[in-house]
Amino acid sequence: MAIQHFPLKLVSRRMLAPTVGHYVFVRDDGAPLDFIPGQFIQVHFQYGDGTATKRSYSLATIHDHALGPGEAVEIAVSYVPGGAATALFEGLDIGGVVDASGPFGRFCLMPQDANRRYLLIGTGTGVTPYRSMLPELERLIGERGVEIVLLFGARNPTELLYGDEFRAFAHKHPDHFRFVPCFSRELPEPGSAQAHADVRHGYVQQFLAEFAPNPDSDIAYLCGNPNMVDACFEALKGHGLAVPQVRREKYVSSK
Structure with missing residues (x-):
């Protein structure tokens, strides 16, 4: 599966816990995000001094989401006091766009598994x-x-x-x-x-x-x-x- 780079547009968000938000995005280029449950994406942004950085987020997406198969991109974001990523997500308005890449990872259910x-x-x-x-x-x-x-x-x-x-x-x-x-x-x-x-x-x-x-x-x-x-x-x-x-x-x- 090829690694993709794509823009994500915020559709909705809600609080899961006092310091964890659930964010729902769609790809702003209109394409689906093909991934295997258990994989993660990376969100790219810059510190205040312009230094590039990134954070990894496991995909929470359930494929049969109301937005349609493959359309939703859902993640859970932990808020860290004073954190740069926290500032990014807290300041993101509905319709706002972040830069992302992926999917990555092998933390997935394997088709060859025969366990009980x-x-x-x-x-x-x-x-x-x-x-x-x-x-x-x-x-x-x-x-x-x-x-x-x-x-x-x-x-x-x-x-x-x-x-x-x-x-x-x-x-x-x-x-x-x-x-x-x-x-x-x-x-x-x-x-x-x-x-x-x-x-x-x-x-x-x-x-x-x-x-x-x-x-x-x-x-x-x-x-x-x-x-x-x-x-x-x-x-x-x-x-x-x-x-x-x-x-x-x-x-x-x-x-």
């Missing part, structure tokens, strides 16, 4: 690629009955990005998709929509063993905080998973 279960583990905006994968996961559930566990780490319920969508997917596929939010600081209010049975109090790496990672059946994906990625990678190796069975992408916050 996927362990998807993410923290913060590291859950973004899993949202994009939902239609493909649904297809795999139908075709070969795969099971999926999504362990998602957040500090509190307000930071559970796309939580309603993952809960809805779990409700739709109760025998195949298990959504396990792990809150490190604050649990949901009793009786709230987020206070379902699979909520955990702590970090995702603390609960990995509970799901009995199995080298005979599992492929794991790790995305987000580098410390979490490293800790889970070592834990999965300890359970016998070979390196090719563990796919990793680390998110490092940049100003």
Whole structure:
């Protein structure tokens, strides 16, 4: 797949969490963005002194978006106090254009996979690629009955990005998709929509063993905080998973 360079025009935005925005773009040249769920794009801009820089954002796009197949380009943007990229996105009006390139990356579901279960583990905006994968996961559930566990780490319920969508997917596929939010600081209010049975109090790496990672059946994906990625990678190796069975992408916050 050839790497493309293209303009993105902002269509809409909303807040996912107090410091994370969900941005929906379309290509301003009218072409679709052909990508594989799990890939990312880079947004190019300049610092105040004119120095060129760029930031990487996993695509959150679900292909059957209301704008039509392939038309929407969706990303989640973390706001960093004093950050140059934060200033760029906060100051971007509807209809505004940014310069982008991609898609990049191999953090994708592979067509040759024959595993029985996927362990998807993410923290913060590291859950973004899993949202994009939902239609493909649904297809795999139908075709070969795969099971999926999504362990998602957040500090509190307000930071559970796309939580309603993952809960809805779990409700739709109760025998195949298990959504396990792990809150490190604050649990949901009793009786709230987020206070379902699979909520955990702590970090995702603390609960990995509970799901009995199995080298005979599992492929794991790790995305987000580098410390979490490293800790889970070592834990999965300890359970016998070979390196090719563990796919990793680390998110490092940049100003």
